[in-house]
Amino acid sequence: xxxxIPDSTVDDPRVRPELILGGNDFTTVTDKVAGLMERPRPPRxxxxxxxxxxxxxxxxxxxxxxxxxxxxxxxxxxNPVGWGFDITNFVFWVGIGHAGTLISAILFLFRQKWRTSxxxxxxxxxxxxxxxxxxxxxxxxxxxxxxxxxxxLPNQQQVWPNFRSPLLWDVFAxxxxxxxxxxxxxxxxxxxxxxxxxRAKTKVRQIVYGIFSxxxxxxxxxxHRYERAYLLLAALATPLVxxxxxxxxxxxxxxxxxxxxxxxxxxxxxxxxxxxxxAMVMMLIIPARQYFGLKDIVxxxxxxxxxKIILATGSMVGFAYAIEFFMAWYSGxxxxxxxxxxxxxxxxxxxxxxxxxxxxxTPQLFWFKKLRGSIPVLFVASILIxxxxxxxxxxxxxxxLSRDFLPGSWLSYTPTYVEILTFAGSFGLFFTLFLLFxxxxxxxxxxxxxxxxxxxxxxxxxxxxxxxxxxxxxQQHGEKGGHHRGGKS
Amino acid sequence: MTAAQKHSGTPVQGAAPVxxxxxxxxxxxxxxxxxxxxxxxxxxxxxxxxxxSHTPFPVHGLSDxxxxxxxxxxxxxxxxxxxxxxxGLLMQWWMNAIDYPLVISGKPLFSxxxxxxxxxxxxxxxAAIGAFLGMLVMNGLPALYHPLLTNDRFRRATADRFFIxxxxxxxxFDAEGTAGFLRSLGSSAVEEVRG
Numbered sequence: 182x183x184x185x186i187p188d189s190t191v192d193d194p195r196v197r198p199e200l201i202l203g204g205n206d207f208t209t210v211t212d213k214v215a216g217l218m219e220r221p222r223p224p225r226x227x228x229x230x231x232x233x234x235x236x237x238x239x240x241x242x243x244x245x246x247x248x249x250x251x252x253x254x255x256x257x258x259x260n261p262v263g264w265g266f267d268i269t270n271f272v273f274w275v276g277i278g279h280a281g282t283l284i285s286a287i288l289f290l291f292r293q294k295w296r297t298s299x300x301x302x303x304x305x306x307x308x309x310x311x312x313x314x315x316x317x318x319x320x321x322x323x324x325x326x327x328x329x330x331x332x333x334l335p336n337q338q339q340v341w342p343n344f345r346s347p348l349l350w351d352v353f354a355x356x357x358x359x360x361x362x363x364x365x366x367x368x369x370x371x372x373x374x375x376x377x378x379x380r381a382k383t384k385v386r387q388i389v390y391g392i393f394s395x396x397x398x399x400x401x402x403x404x405h406r407y408e409r410a411y412l413l414l415a416a417l418a419t420p421l422v423x424x425x426x427x428x429x430x431x432x433x434x435x436x437x438x439x440x441x442x443x444x445x446x447x448x449x450x451x452x453x454x455x456x457x458x459x460a461m462v463m464m465l466i467i468p469a470r471q472y473f474g475l476k477d478i479v480x481x482x483x484x485x486x487x488x489k490i491i492l493a494t495g496s497m498v499g500f501a502y503a504i505e506f507f508m509a510w511y512s513g514x515x516x517x518x519x520x521x522x523x524x525x526x527x528x529x530x531x532x533x534x535x536x537x538x539x540x541x542x543t544p545q546l547f548w549f550k551k552l553r554g555s556i557p558v559l560f561v562a563s564i565l566i567x568x569x570x571x572x573x574x575x576x577x578x579x580x581x582l583s584r585d586f587l588p589g590s591w592l593s594y595t596p597t598y599v600e601i602l603t604f605a606g607s608f609g610l611f612f613t614l615f616l617l618f619x620x621x622x623x624x625x626x627x628x629x630x631x632x633x634x635x636x637x638x639x640x641x642x643x644x645x646x647x648x649x650x651x652x653x654x655x656q657q658h659g660e661k662g663g664h665h666r667g668g669k670s
Numbered sequence: 671m672t673a674a675q676k677h678s679g680t681p682v683q684g685a686a687p688v689x690x691x692x693x694x695x696x697x698x699x700x701x702x703x704x705x706x707x708x709x710x711x712x713x714x715x716x717x718x719x720x721x722x723s724h725t726p727f728p729v730h731g732l733s734d735x736x737x738x739x740x741x742x743x744x745x746x747x748x749x750x751x752x753x754x755x756x757x758g759l760l761m762q763w764w765m766n767a768i769d770y771p772l773v774i775s776g777k778p779l780f781s782x783x784x785x786x787x788x789x790x791x792x793x794x795x796x797a798a799i800g801a802f803l804g805m806l807v808m809n810g811l812p813a814l815y816h817p818l819l820t821n822d823r824f825r826r827a828t829a830d831r832f833f834i835x836x837x838x839x840x841x842x843f844d845a846e847g848t849a850g851f852l853r854s855l856g857s858s859a860v861e862e863v864r865g
Contacts, residue, residue, distance in 0.1 A: 341765035396813030410805035
């Protein structure tokens with residue numbers, strides 16, 4: 182058995198790298214992951230982080246309370262700039278969520294087995310990010326006790342919502358996304374909750390995990406349907422996630438405003454969402470694998486792969502920035518040209534250049550293998566990318582609104598402390614939920630990780646059944662590696 | 671048979687006491703995936719019907735080794751999607767064109783392109799609900815009690831061991847013979863489960 186963690190980031194096409202390192206078997210993977218939830222108390226760092234997050238959540242509640250009791254005047258919004266921090270935060274958080282679905286659904290359809298180590302984590306991030314995202318449209322409507330008018334429910338005015346409005350599409354897209362992500366996440370967790378139930382030492386854990394694992398017995402007749410359901414959910418979530426950020430971009434693209442009225446918005450927004458989401462996964466998983474001893478499950482190769490996706494999507498975003506400028510010039514439309522010159526050189530140019538340097542320049546570091554292998558570089562870069570992606574939404578929203586067609590209606594926007602604290606508070610809510618997740622729920626999908634380990638497969642020459650798409654895993658690293666078998670699902 | 675009965679499972683988890691209806695069946699433990707797979711093929715070929723394999727993760731190829739038919743779940747998902755799409759389209763038509771006609775920018779009261787996004791989202795949502803609930807219902811979940819869950823050894827079925835259970839109501843079940851058969855397949859432990 183290996184003791185030191187070998188380097189699995191070598192790209193030799195003849196050899197499939199091992200996904201799980203450190204000589205783990207089914208028993209050690211279960212002990213390692215389930216053990217994290219079974220410790221009598223978490224490390225001190227968890228308590229400190231939880232206290233800070235909870236305090237920030239308290240700030241969020243206080244700020245929302247102040248907003249509701251006083252009115253939207255406590256924010257810095259004004260007549261041309263009707264969207265500011267609120268919608269910036271909404272788009273930012275929805276975008277963060279998209280990486281979770283990409284990892285859990287799209288990489289699943291592409292048979293990217295390395296996803297199993299990080300998908301639970303990323304899906305949890307999706308759910309919590311969408312919770313934070315949903316908050317902002319709800320509180321920005323002014324009289325938030327009437328926010329239910331967003332849904333097609335009978336109300337005293339006897340008018341139904343306008344289904345031609347992209348804002349209503351957004352309501353449907355984000356709520357469907359929330360529900361589907363929640364089902365996907367929970368369904369994936371049922372077998373792992375059963376593991377925790379079966380290992381439970383206390384009555385409370387036995388009952389709680391027992392209820393939430395729904396009586397799962399790991400029966401193959403159950404797995405048989407479970408896997409089909411999982412595949413179908415992945416196939417459904419894939420177009421869903423693309424549609425969600427496309428619809429979010431319609432909120433802008435379907436308007437007439439220069440800088441918003443662009444056909445490139447849907448793909449540009451989707452790429453940006455995946456870009457920022459992967460950066461967020463990276464930012465969360467680096468400390469998690471460090472503090473929870475998961476380095477041989479979430480290996481350097483996982484980080485390496487993620488940084489390559491960040492590089493690819495970051496370059497797409499950079500390309501979209503360039504295309505926007507090109508289209509502004511090529512359109513010959515003076516309003517369009519002004520908008521983009523104003524973005525780069527106008528009063529908000531500082532935000533624009535933060536956006537460009539964080540989103541376009543930072544990921545270019547990941548061309549170099551040495552930098553992809555450096556934890557500090559990855560961590561700092563992932564933070565910078567998140568900063569940059571927040572500014573991207575801020576630039577799109579505020580520069581276009583504050584400088585529209587008529588100079589007479591121009592006005593600048595400065596956020597108030599309430600908006601800034603609400604944004605900070607949303608991070609508190611996100612991290613509070615996340616810390617509860619790593620404390621009480623299996624943060625690595627144990628069952629899925631086991632299914633990509635070499636011990637999960639038959640030896641050469643015995644049965645290779647229909648559906649054995651894991652069958653091309655090498656039995657012994659480096660010996661029989663690289664053989665391909667056309668598998669069907 | 672006595673050796674197996676010695677290990678016979680007794681309710682250990684805090685489950686409510688159940689009336690002793692006799693033997694639920696036999697539970698055989700296997701250490702590795704290849705052993706389980708080979709054994710499952712033999713159990714299938716021996717003609718058992720009411721039996722199952724239990725694994726901590728989905729073992730690919732095991733459904734074939736057990737001779738399971740493809741699941742009908744995709745039809746449930748299709749039905750969910752069709753219902754979602756139809757409801758989505760009809761809802762928009764009825765609400766914006768019939769019940770309270772809204773004239774927006776002089777556009778027609780009802781036109782498919784403007785109604786695609788909501789219809790699409792509801793299609794996906796209802797199909798996903800179909801997949802999730804369909805999987806649970808067809809799998810008989812949630813089930814708060816099952817005789818196998820009273821067996822101590824079976825706790826490792828969700829961690830690192832592989833099991834085959836043959837139920838007593840199988841027409842071919844015979845306490846002695848079936849236990850001997852399971853042992854001959856290389857099982858590391860065969861136990862009787864009551865429930």
